[in-house]
Amino acid sequence: MAKRLKHQSGFTLLEVLIATGIFAAFAAAFTLTLSYNVSDSIRLEEEIILKELCMNKTNEILLDPPDLKESLTLQPEIKTFENNSAYEYILTWKRFVLPDYDKLKGSEEGQEDEDASPYEKIFYGQIKDNLKELIWQLEVKVKNKKTGYFFTLSTWVTNQNAKVNLKKI
Numbered sequence: 001m002a003k004r005l006k007h008q009s010g011f012t013l014l015e016v017l018i019a020t021g022i023f024a025a026f027a028a029a030f031t032l033t034l035s036y037n038v039s040d041s042i043r044l045e046e047e048i049i050l051k052e053l054c055m056n057k058t059n060e061i062l063l064d065p066p067d068l069k070e071s072l073t074l075q076p077e078i079k080t081f082e083n084n085s086a087y088e089y090i091l092t093w094k095r096f097v098l099p100d101y102d103k104l105k106g107s108e109e110g111q112e113d114e115d116a117s118p119y120e121k122i123f124y125g126q127i128k129d130n131l132k133e134l135i136w137q138l139e140v141k142v143k144n145k146k147t148g149y150f151f152t153l154s155t156w157v158t159n160q161n162a163k164v165n166l167k168k169i
Contacts, residue, residue, distance in 0.1 A: 022140065032124045044078035050151035053081065054142040057089050061138060068093070068136050068159040086088050089142045096156075125165055133162040 011019075035139040066072065072093035080088045098104075101124045136157045 021106075023038070027162055046147065046149050047151065050087070050142050050144065050149060051122045051153075053084070053089070054086055054140050054151045057142065057153060058138070058140045061091070061140070062155070062157065065160075067161070068157070072136075085139075086146060087142055087144055089140060092139040094137040094139070096131050096137065098131060101125070122167075130162075130164050130166075134159055134164070 073095060077091040079090060079091075101121050102103060104124075136159060138157050139152060141150055141152045141153045
């Protein structure tokens with residue numbers, strides 16, 4: 001016959017089950033946190049690549065801008081990078097537009113502003129026309145063809161060939 005020990009040491013089945021449950025919960029939380037960390041790292045790496053490509057393309061255009069003419073605003077230019085075919089860039093050009101003088105002053109169409117002098121309207125019109133020729137907006141959007149992630153950067157470009165015209169009042 002087997003002898004029974006008076007002071008048995010060890011864990012009961014219930015204690016082992018509780019310890020296993022706690023470990024399983026910890027392991028699940030750790031695995032979930034690790035997977036989120038990895039996916040965030042991948043997304044951050046993609047964002048850094050997109051931002052760098054976008055800044056490089058913008059700087060390249062700013063160093064050697066094209067002839068700024070109305071045909072640039074007709075449709076966006078979509079091209080693929082020469083050294084990285086997984087990414088494409090979209091160039092969108094827009095002219096600088098100021099609102100009409102009456103809208104700026106807050107008056108309704110057809111209503112004359114009694115406080116405004118006719119010289120203000122003429123001067124504002126000249127500024128509006130000159131700024132339309134001098135300042136252009138460039139928007140560069142870089143997109144990953146596979147994932148669809150994109151980064152957009154916008155800047156102002158001055159037209160070095162534009163002439164400022166001021167008429168005598």
